[in-house]
Amino acid sequence: MKRLFFLLAASAFSLSAADFSLLKNGSPQAVIVAPESVSKTVDIFNAEFQKSSGTELKKTAETPTDGNVIEIKVIPSKYFDRSRFSITFPSQNRMRIEGTETSVRFALNYILEQMGVRYPFPGPFGGHYPKITDFSLPRKAVARDAGFRLFRNMYAENEDWERALNNIPQDSYELVNHGIAELFPIQEFGQEKWKDSVWGVIDGQRKKPIAPDFVWEPCYTSKVTEDEAVRRIYEILEKNPERHTIALTHNDGFNQFCTCENCAKLDSKESEVAGKLKKYPQRLRKNNSESYFTWVNNVVKRVLEKYPDTYFGVSAYTETLLPPGFKLNDHVMVNVCTESYAHTDPSVRGFWEDLIREWSQKAAMTGCWEYGYGLTAFTLPRVNFKETDRFIKFLAENKGAVCFTEGFPSFGDGPKRYLYLRYFYHPQLDVRAELDDWYRACVGKEAAPYLKQYYDFWDDFWRNKATKTAWFNESKFSTYTAMVPDGGYLFALEKGDMAKLRALMEKVVVNADRSGDENQKKRAAALMKEFEFYEASAYMNAAEWIGINGLTDKKSALEVANAIPKILEYAQKRPVIAREILNIFPKEAWGGTYPYMRKNYEEKFTKTVFPEVLSELSAWFDDPEVKKVYESKTAAANVPESWRKTMKFLLDLNAGTIPNLVPDPSFEAGRGKWIAMGNVSPKYAKSGKQSFEFIMPRSEKGEMVLRVPMKAHKKYFLSAKVYLDAEYPPDRAFAQGCIHGINKHNVGSNYYIPVRTKLVPGKWNSISTTAAVGDADGKGDIYIFILGMEKGEKVYVDDVVFVEFDDGEKPAESVSRQPEAAFSGWVISDMEMRKESARYVKVETDKVTLAAKEKPFTYFSPKPVLVKNGDKVKISFKVSGKGSAGFGFLAYEGTGWKQVDGNVIQPLTLKNEPETVSVVLPVNGEGIGSVRPVFNLGKESEMTISSYQLTLEK
Ligand SMILES: [Zn+2]
Structure with a gap:
């Protein structure tokens, strides 16, 4: 007995000799000796350590003579090596961490990870802390460094979470975003004295840079442009000794590169790489890489002479997508903008991988700006583990030094964002093992298998099913796939999918509740809540009953x-x-x-909208069986009155009981009174024997117009079918309908922005719009606009419907009035553009500068100004700029978002010299409860507005 005890004790001793103990029977076994500079980092570690162990490791400045000591040494490093750390065991009771002020945190994260601490999500219930009483580390030296060493970060993400997963939150403008604006502020370089030396030559003339400052490009072959960049970078680095990176990425205008003799000479060379990439259907824009990267190399060389530990970011993007014919300085990192999900298609992947390979021949460092959007852009959880894994490993193996992801944080994408952050530090991770580990930490061991099955379903869905939809195939060659909530990817769902997924998620919740800890229960509930959002999105869009190609057969229509x-x-x-x-x-x-x-999400999803799929179903009302089911199901439905009216309207429209105000809507007797280029043609017909073959009178935008009767203060519905040849390149052509009343002064009686519909080649596309026409004087025009096509190209239009439409929305009482202040809270109406507001809008204290490029846009205040019929709104402001614009207000029912008759928009002619505008506009419309002030800006126009005032006059 005695002998046995001795043996046990000996083996226990030999174990503790091999391992370095930090915790035993719940008591701390080591102290931490750390310099002041990382004291806070140690506190963060201790707070996390305590959540698992219930205790902390004492922090001291003096090294004690006995007991286990964790000694932290902060060592200087080159900027590029700042993520490196090591853990060694120099003597029996000594553990040594060596690292930078940044990487000491990663070493301590390593210890927490060994304890089993995980961070499945950010925030108060995001962490997983197993309860432990004993913990030791094997006495094995550890040396680590990040995979992407220069810059790794995720757009808009919680910074504590990023640090907990070994990343370094950093402003993207310090390396990977557009940098010319910071180096060449236009307040300075807009001055005449820079005209001949810095301003670029556009259309044969030196072009003055005007606001906003991220649109223009300086002349990159000018010695002065080089000198000024160097001077400004010296200034930045002098003032900010902690800064080691400079963004040199060019600005974001459209065809703004200089065409002076020197620039043109360099850029006239045919790119060798363009030839190699011709086999891919990507559209390569104009190539200015020769002039631009010559400048980059010259600037970098001079800055490094004075500041050798500095790195520079450029982007393979638009005019500089392709590498130049020479190598870049070793301190330049080239960031490629691409979405790994689209790489599911071998041809898309081929393009981007070939491009990155070409770049890695020319640059010492590569990187990516990746697009990982989830909720707000996609209403199903969008995970693509396999493709992301492949892409990140590929990048890391091809000189990857930067990884950056743009997206919208949410719970429903599960492990997606966690994985990104893990990859940034450790690109060679084993994705299956990581996922299993995440599932267990997230919801507990018992629930994990069900959560794994749930996300495996989605991984397969996006990889093998959604890729067969028109949604994917139309946008896969763009920089990123089309970001559309309730988009065509939904139709890749199959019957019963959501029920199956619900069963899995219910098992996740039951098992987490039964055997998980408090955080695991909360996370399971949170995941379930977002599942319910996806489930509702699938059902309200009839996703399971509509086939992958849309509502194309009677069986689906009946379902x-x-x-x-x-x-x-x-x-x-x-x-x-x-x-x-x-x-x-x-x-x-x-x-x-x-x-x-968060606001963007709120605007998109918290309002009730009529399910559009029912309008699509109305195309099947010719079939008596479908019609009968529709009639009985809608009659029994428990829905708001306005929906009921819309449902009945769809039926009446089809039955022909609402008179179509377009004579000969399917062009059987000829072209009628349409004003449009082209004529009737038998080539295609949606109904009857022919359609209208419309010819684009000019590039970008062409229109068909018809004068029709319109009554004052009525609402109208316009729809048409548009066919695009099957061979036409996808993702280019759009169409929209527009209803425009005309008042007794012979000017527009209403204003609104109709939606654009992308035209899918090879099929009849439906476009539709509704509008209230204000005080139309018995007449108006209907327009069918075709957008994005070239002069002389053709589309086919058939089955135009224009009818009066009553959706039963009642006008609300108008309420008391209030004045409105200047530009706080104003936004761009186009959601996609709003995401990149900084490109188009610059707000200063009392003024705003707007710049439209390829697309016109509307800028408005979401805050309603309460008014009633008969009020007068006085608007005054100062304005300067160029191009075309308009201003005024949009009218709404109550204080909500339901537009009503009474919009007033006045045109503005923009001039360089500031002008004062002051007008009184009438509030004219029974249903108006509020107005929202608005500015419209035409394509390639710019304006600066100041001293804006909106007041109510009696
Ligand atoms: Zn030039």
Whole structure:
């Protein structure tokens, strides 16, 4: 007995000799000796250590003579090596951490990871802390460094979470974003004295740089441009000794590169790489890499002479997508903008991989600006583990030094964002093992297998099913796939998918509740809540009943008709769930650090909208069986009155009981009174024997117009079918309908922005719009606009419907009035453009500068100004600029978002010299409860507005 005890004790001793103990029976076994510079980092570690162990490791400045000591040594390093750390065991009771002020945190993270601490999500219930009483580290030396060593970061992400996963939150403008604006501020370089030396030559003339400052390009072959860049970078580095990176990425205008003799000479060379990439259908824009990268190399060489530990970011993007014929300085990193999900298509992957390979021959460092959007852009959880894994490993193996992801933080994408952050530090990670580990930490061992099955389904869905939809195939060759909530990817869902997924998620919740800890239960509930959002999105769009190519057969039409109660139920449910998500989820962990993201989500999803799929179904009302099911299901539906009216309207429209105000809507008797280039043609017909073959009178935008009767203060509905040849390149052509009343002064009686519909080649596309026409004087025009096509190209138009439309929306009482202040809260109406507001809008204290490029846009205040019929709105401001614009207000029912008759928009002619505008505009419309002030800016126009005032006059 005695002998046995001795043996046990000996083996226990030999174990402890091999391992370095930090915790035993719940008591701390080591102290930490750390310099002051990392004292806070040690505190963060201790707070996390305590959540698992219930205790802390004492922090001292003096090294004690006995007991285990964790000694932290902060060592200087080159900037590039700042993520490197090592852990060694120099003597029996000594553990030594060596690292920089940055990487000491990563070494301590390493210890927490060995304890089993994980961070599946950011925020108050994001971490996983197993309860432990004993913990030791094997006495094995560890040396680590980041995979992407120069810069790794995720757009809008919680910074604590980024640090917990070994990343370094950093402003993208310090390396990977557009940098010319910082180096060449236009307040300075807009001055005449720089005209002949810095301003670029556009259309044969030196072009003055005007606001906003990220649009123009200086002349890159000018010695002065080089000198000024060097001078300014010296200044920045002198003032900010902690800064080691400079963004040299060119500006973001359209065809703004200088064409002076020297620039043109360099850029006239045919790019060798362009030839190699011709086999891919990507559209390569004009190539200015020779002049631009010559400048980059010259500037970098001179800066390095004085500041040798500096790195420079440039982007393979638009005019500089292709590498030049020479090598870049070793301190230049080239960032490629691409979305790994689209690489699921071998041809897309081929293009980007070939491009990155070409770049890695010319640059010492590469990187990526990746697009990992989830909620707000996609209403199903978008995970693509396999492709992301392949892409990040590929980049790391091809000189990757930077990884950056743009996206919207949310819970529903599960492990996606966690994985990105893990990859940034450790690109060679084993994705399957990482995922298994994440599932267990996130919801507990018992629930994990079900959560794994759930995300495996989505990984397969996006990889093997969504890639067969028109949505994917139309946009896969763009910089990123089309970001559309409720988009065509939904139709890749199959019957029963959502029920199967719900069963899995219910098992996740039950098992987490039964055997998980408090955080695991909360996370399971949060994941379930977002699943319900996706579930509602699928059902309200009839995704399971509509085939991958749309509503193309009678069987699906009947199924959709039978599913009407479910469609209506979920269309009403989703905004409720969306609001619950806003209330339940911690702000710091969901919706991102940029408040506008959360707002964007709120605007998109918390309002109730009529399910559009029912309008699509109306195309099948010719079939008596479909019609009968529709009639019985809609009659029984429990829905708002306005929906009921819309549902009945669709039926009446089809039955022909609402008179179509377009004579000969399918062009059987000829072209009628349409003003448009082209004529009737038998080549295609949606109904009857022919359609109208429309010829683009000019590039970009062409229109067909018809004068029709319109009554004052009525609402109208316009729809048409548009066919594009199957061979036409996808993702280029769009169409929109527009209804424009004309008042007794012979000017427009209404203003609104109709939606654009992308034209899918090889099929009849439906376009539609509704509008209230204000005080139209018995007449107006209907327009069918075709956008994005070239002069002389053709599309086919058929089955034009224009009818009066009553959706039963009642006007609200107008309420008391209030004045409105200047530009706080104003936004761009186009959601896609709003994401990149900084490109188009620059707000200063009392003024705003707007710049439209390829696309016109509307800038408005979401805050309603309360008015009533008969009020007068006085608007005054100062304005300067160039191009075309308009201003005024949009009219709404109550204080909501339902537009009503009474919009007033005045045209503005923009001039260089500031002008004062002051007008009184009438509030004219029974239904108006509020107005929202607005500015419209035409394509390639710019304006600066100051001293804006809006007041009410009696
Ligand atoms: Zn030039």
